[in-house]
Amino acid sequence: MKRGKFIVFEGIDGSGKTTHAALLKKRLEEMGERVFMTAEPSEGEAGKLLRRCLKREIELSEEAIAGLFMTDRLDHIKNPTDGILSHLEKGETVLCDRYYFSSFAYNGSYAPLDWVKAINALPRALLRPDLTLFMDIPPESFLSRIEKRSEKERYEKLEVLKRVRENYFAAFEAFPDEKVTVIDNTAPLDLAAENVYLAVKPLFEAR
Ligand code: TMP
Numbered sequence: 001m002k003r004g005k006f007i008v009f010e011g012i013d014g015s016g017k018t019t020h021a022a023l024l025k026k027r028l029e030e031m032g033e034r035v036f037m038t039a040e041p042s043e044g045e046a047g048k049l050l051r052r053c054l055k056r057e058i059e060l061s062e063e064a065i066a067g068l069f070m071t072d073r074l075d076h077i078k079n080p081t082d083g084i085l086s087h088l089e090k091g092e093t094v095l096c097d098r099y100y101f102s103s104f105a106y107n108g109s110y111a112p113l114d115w116v117k118a119i120n121a122l123p124r125a126l127l128r129p130d131l132t133l134f135m136d137i138p139p140e141s142f143l144s145r146i147e148k149r150s151e152k153e154r155y156e157k158l159e160v161l162k163r164v165r166e167n168y169f170a171a172f173e174a175f176p177d178e179k180v181t182v183i184d185n186t187a188p189l190d191l192a193a194e195n196v197y198l199a200v201k202p203l204f205e206a207r
Contacts, residue, residue: 004034004088005203006127008099010168011135012161014142016185016192020135021095023193024200028093031204036087039097044079046072066107066116073100073123084127100124101132101180104171105164113167117174130203132178133196135185139165 007024009017018039025035041047041054050068052058060068077084087094100120108116139161143154172180181199185192 001089001091004090004092004094005130005200006084006088006094006096007200007203008096008101008129008132009135010098010101010105010132011185012105012137012139012142012164012168015135015137017097017135019189020133020183020185020193020196021097024196025095027193027197028200028204033204034090034092035095036092037095037097038076038084040073040076040099040102041069042072042076043082044072044075046075062107062110063115066103066111067119069103069107070119070123073103073120074126077123077127096129099129099132101134101168101171101178104174105167108167108171109160109163128178130179131200132180133199134168134172134180134182135192136165136182137185141186 009021011017021037025037028035041050046068049058050065050072053060053065053068075083080086084094084096100123103116103120104113139158142161143158149157172178183192183195183199187195
């Protein structure tokens with residue numbers, strides 16, 4: 001059995017990752033591929049804890065949050081019942097909404113970036129994506145979704161998203177051996193979806 005392909009979607013908040021992952025799943029299934037969709041934070045126990053941190057129900061240090069994302073990732077990769085590797089070994093294509101580049105871009109803003117990179121050497125040694133698709137939008141376009149918030153909150157959110165987007169590009173440069181394709185997601189939906197498909201197509205032709 002040939003191992004499946006591991007494809008990751010990355011992007012700032014509101015960049016359309018989830019929509020495009022679903023469209024790609026449909027297209028690959030029409031080609032006869034078996035596809036498993038997943039996301040980080042995962043549905044596992046560490047992932048549940050992270051969702052509570054993100055909702056500010058519990059308070060952890062930025063370092064602990066970065067460590068928890070890494071722990072969740074290790075479990076997401078290796079979990080014997082539903083881990084990514086178990087799906088890849090069954091020959092399924094795995095589409096994952098966020099992976100370690102999210103840690104570099106987001107957690108690297110709050111905890112020391114070198115440290116975030118160092119702890120993510122563990123999951124990186126276990127499983128690298130066959131392709132990372134970065135769904136690119138200008139951070140300003142996210143603001144239309146949060147119209148109800150105050151000017152101050154909108155400004156702060158914009159500054160965070162600008163920094164996260166810059167961090168993504170810095171991380172892509174810092175890891176030149178990673179296969180990354182940037183998709184302009186300001187393009188109409190059909191065109192962006194076609195560009196996603198064209199980027200992943202060679203992975204399936206090589207089989
Ligand atoms: P999402 O539902 O848009 O994917 O949101 C998940 C949030 O978690 C998003 O704000 C980014 C954040 N995150 C990190 O900070 N580090 C990580 O490693 C991952 C996977 C997500």
